[in-house]
Amino acid sequence: MGIRLLLIEDEQAIGDFIARGLREEGFNVEWATDGDAGGHHLTTGTWDVILLDWWLPGVDGLTLLRKFRQSGRDTPVLFLTARDAVSDRVRGLDSGADDYLCKPFAFEELLARVRALARRPSVIANTVVAHTDVHFDLATHRVERAGKKLDLTAKEEALLLFFLRHPDEVLSRTRIYEQVWDERYDGLSNTLEVHVVSLRKKLEVNGGRLIHTVRGRGYYFGEEMT
Ligand code: CA
Numbered sequence: 001m002g003i004r005l006l007l008i009e010d011e012q013a014i015g016d017f018i019a020r021g022l023r024e025e026g027f028n029v030e031w032a033t034d035g036d037a038g039g040h041h042l043t044t045g046t047w048d049v050i051l052l053d054w055w056l057p058g059v060d061g062l063t064l065l066r067k068f069r070q071s072g073r074d075t076p077v078l079f080l081t082a083r084d085a086v087s088d089r090v091r092g093l094d095s096g097a098d099d100y101l102c103k104p105f106a107f108e109e110l111l112a113r114v115r116a117l118a119r120r121p122s123v124i125a126n127t128v129v130a131h132t133d134v135h136f137d138l139a140t141h142r143v144e145r146a147g148k149k150l151d152l153t154a155k156e157e158a159l160l161l162f163f164l165r166h167p168d169e170v171l172s173r174t175r176i177y178e179q180v181w182d183e184r185y186d187g188l189s190n191t192l193e194v195h196v197v198s199l200r201k202k203l204e205v206n207g208g209r210l211i212h213t214v215r216g217r218g219y220y221f222g223e224e225m226t
Helices: 012-024 035-044 061-070 086-094 107-118 154-165 173-180 191-204
Strands: 004-008 028-032 049-053 077-081 099-102 128-131 134-137 142-145 148-150 211-214 218-221
Touching (some): 012 028, 012 107, 049 061, 049 107, 154 218, 173 218, 191 211
Parallel strands (some): 004 049
Antiparallel strands (some): 211 218
């Protein structure tokens, strides 16, 4: 499913430029536009490389980075900053960044740095993505609910992984379809619904409903909304 990259950047033009460029290069990019959303993605997702801006609304990049490292994770982080003072670079690296890039930068340079970080041997101990009692081990592709193994097709796995990475969030059909199938959603095909129904059934063998239909809006993965 390609290299999973989390971009945390509040400036629309820069974020758009980075996200679009990296997607064209085949990266799977999730873009958070403030520190709070970034923090949420850092704690709930599994990433291969993280691009982190220093100045963000909400929690700033340096704080996010420190917390992320304190939680024991060592995913490579490329720090993006408008600051080019030596002391600031040192602060970024001291806080656990693997590399930094000062704005403005050329896309080619960003791409070269990201590729270098993505090639590093992965030392991530925890390859499990989990929500409620569902566990997905990315290394072995073993999926469990309440400790019992589920047999999923490749597409159901991809769909479940997308849900697990976006728990407690209403997800539109367009967004799910375009991310999981990597095709434009025409709103006519029922492929997505068919897969949701089969995945839901398999999950419900060992527990209550986790994939909820939100009328007119899409789906929601998690405990029942109250
Ligand atoms: Ca910023």
